[in-house]
Amino acid sequence: MKSIVLQKPEHLVFEEIDNPGKPNPNEALVKVLRIGICGTDIHAFKGRQPFFNYPRILGHELGVEVVETGIAVNHLKAGDKCALEPYFNKTLGQAVRRGKTNCGEEISVFGVHEDGGMRPYFKVDANYLHPSEKLNFDQLALIEPLAIGYHAVQRASPEQDDKILVIGAGPIGMAAAQFAILTNKQVVIMDINRQRLDVCQKHLALKGSLHIDNQDFNYPENLKNIFDGDLPTVIFDATGNPDSMKKTLEFAAHGSKIVFIGLFQGDFIFHDPLFHKKELTLMASRNALGNDFKEIIGLIESGIVNTDFWITHRINFEELPEQFGGLFFGNEHVIKVMVEL
Structure with a gap:
């Protein structure tokens, strides 16, 4: 064959x-x-x-x-x-x-x-x-990328008062945002690709989106403007970009969680005093669990999660x-x- x-x-x-x-x-x-x-x-x-x-x-x-x-x-x-x-x-x-x-x-x-x-x-x-007796083959092929985002959200266990930032509006970041919204209505997504941000804004119940359009982008101030004066308390980085990943420590609120979904081939180096001063929790998220697949299938079958877009x-x-x-x-x-x- x-x-x-x-x-x-x-x-x-x-x-x-x-x-x-x-x-x-x-x-x-x-x-x-x-x-x-x-x-x-x-x-x-x-x-x-x-x-x-x-x-x-x-x-x-x-x-x-x-x-x-x-x-x-x-x-x-x-x-x-x-x-x-x-x-x-x-x-x-x-x-x-x-x-x-x-x-x-x-x-x-x-x-x-x-x-x-x-x-x-x-x-x-x-x-x-x-x-699944209800899902079509398109939906079934989407379960795996959805599961990557779902598992990352499970890792962070966001609470209702968290302010959540997803960096990267590709499929994995979009999946993380889609499931984060089920736990919390304070979700913002950020990317350099305006077209992807427009799709996310149209189809997801986001608090907002941020378009990174130049090297002088002021992360903390832009985030405070959209988070009502606060910084994010849960950050998902789905870029696999070492510069983006490093910046998460700079604009995370004190006491925050950071989850790296993407990865790159190289060493991740950060300023330790900044990490300790904020008492940050840094996590990796890899793949997904079998139960994640079952739960996502149920969420789509029940109409809670939409994959049409x-x-x-x-x-x-x-x-x-x-x-x-x-x-x-x-x-x-x-x-x-x-x-x-």
Whole structure:
């Protein structure tokens, strides 16, 4: 069968691979119907993705249909529509034993550490499939990026009196904002991309947005203007930009929490007296938990979370290798590209 392989940076090609065959007892054979393209895929394409080796079949934001199940699988049947939880733990390390399946010591992320979903069919441990009778394949492919933002919000546990800033209005920042709003009505999003901010302002119940338009942008004063004289008490940085991440310590209120969702290849260095003076809490947020997937599916099914505005571009599987680069680089209107099979 035909798969799409990233052989090396900026070299995405079709390759023939073997059919997956029948599922083992605990597995399901699934058909891929939708593939969301994410920042991980884009960074891998440009050669900037940590924890990555070439060649690799990309794709971990997936809407799939169950074709066949192994004899030990009881919670799925042929025809079920599912989202994939792509964080596989094949060994029970310390973190996994403590329930932290999102950051196991030997975690293997589908489409990053092992070949992913840019192929018509694959087999997977059925426990990583989350079914829904109500959601369509577009929505199911969005569960994984939504889960990244959801998990970050769970990490911070914002309270009703918190003032929340999300830096980065891409899909992950947008997801964090979308779930932060469910806990708190004081949510502001900030970005250099005005088009993305406009989308967020239109579709999310934000307190406001901030457009960074020059090097002299006065973060504390601009934030105080929109937060009624105060600074943010919870900050989510989804940029993966070291300069942006460093600035969070400068404009966080005393006693605040900062959550880094994005990451970069390098050392993060900050001024320790500033960190201690404000008694800041600094957290990383990686991937998501299986229960996050289940809860998000329930929130969308019940109408509490709307995903209608997420997908801005669509492309056919056959067109992807040739058009991948042009979809993202230099195109500031893209939020989420959905690949259709």
